[in-house]
Amino acid sequence: MFLSKLALAVMVWTLAACSETSGWNNVIDSHEPKQGESTPSKDNSDTTLASEPVSVGGAFLVCAADDSFEMEAFGCRLEDVTGEKLNSTDIKDGDLVVSNGTQAYSAVAIEGSESFWHWYIAAPLADVSLYTVQYVGQIADILNVETEVQIQHPEKQVSEVTMESPYDDRHLMFVTSIAYQAGQVQNGFNSLASADALCNQHALANGLPTSFKVILSTSTVAAAERIRILYPVYNLEGNLISNPNQFWTNRHLAAVVADKMPSSSEEEEDVTLFEVWTGTSNSGLVKGTETCADWTDNTANEKGNFGMASDARKWVDDGGSRTCESRLRLYCLSQ
Structure with missing residues (x-):
């Protein structure tokens, strides 16, 4: 009788010990590795979780x-x-x-x-x-x-170029409310200098300082070489068009808007198309040979590259061209 009770006690103690061990195993098995932590494989080898794409919130x-x-x-x-x-x-x-x-x-x-x-x-x-x-x-x-x-990074330009901006911390950019034909001495333009002069006529009519340059490229001078982007760029409605590092890309944040200079005809006041002469690629360089013979030709024999002021993605390069007897608008940016 005593031996039977002793055997029963040993059996109960053994079952309790097994149950306790099982409980610890459950705790160990339920541990999940944290992200990036090494995970032992079944053969006890150490394996690391595969790397995943990293998010930086936009770059x-x-x-x-x-x-x-x-x-x-x-x-x-x-x-x-x-x-x-x-x-x-x-x-x-x-x-x-x-x-x-x-x-x-x-x-x-x-x-x-x-x-x-x-x-x-x-x-x-x-x-x-x-x-x-x-x-x-x-x-x-x-x-x-x-x-x-x-050609050059905007921040690299800061140390090399002294620029006095009338806006201190920003550039202003607009598209002319009037469309112009290349190769014209009167009521048009035939060089970068004459196009700059048109921009400043529009600036003056809008009460802006006359420190604007046209965004055009020729076969020898790229727009990015003559236009210095040191500050954020805004349109005349106060919307941010781009930060300096975004400007020579097709990733503008807002479209360019027209100035309010009175036009000479109802046709010129229609700015719904917003086609703009540029001769320029997204990177600010000349777009092939599509510059209307460096803006001196006004015939159908030559073509000029253009952008769309109403489209933030195609603002400088629409991917097409217009023959040079066409009348398109100009981009003007404060310097």
Whole structure:
């Protein structure tokens, strides 16, 4: 009888111990690794969770020639919407695909946060308009995954150019309420200087300082070379068109609006089309040969590239052209 009771007690103690051990196993099994934590596999090997795309709340890819490199090269970097360099550790050599249409070039990631650029690309700079740069890295919300190479970065211009703006901290931009024909001495324009003069006639009529330049390119002078974008750009209604790093892109935030200079005919007052002479690509460079023979021709034999002031994505390059007897408007920007 005593032995039976002893055996029963041992059995109860054994079951209790097993149950307690099972409870600890449940606690251990229920532990879930935190994000980024190593997870042991069934064979006890250590595996790490795969990396996922990183969100930065919106950023721009900006590339520009830079003569501060020891070799002929241009730089690229990611910027936030205010134009500041993005602080990211997820920068790698293989993040960019660079080509000039016939040859591919390698991008090299630059280590350290003190560098102005995230990458540099050793490549000839005789014609930067040939290059396209595509971002293929892990940052998910790049607003322009493909871009062209600018002649110079806006922040690099600040140290080299002294500019007295009548608006202190902004540029103003408008499209003329009157359409003009190239190759005309009277009631038109036949050079960059005469187009600048038209812009300042409109500025004066609107009570603005006469410090405006036309956004036009010729075969020898790109718009980005004569137009300095050092501040945010606003239209005449006070809407932000772009921050400096966005200007020479097809990612404007608002459309350009016309000035209020009286027109000489009802037809000229109709600004619903908003077609604007530019001769310029999204990167601020000349668009091929479509400049109406450097704005001296007013016949159907030549063509000029144009943009759409009513379209923030096609503001400088609509993708088409007009014959040079056409009458289109002009963009004017304060300097």
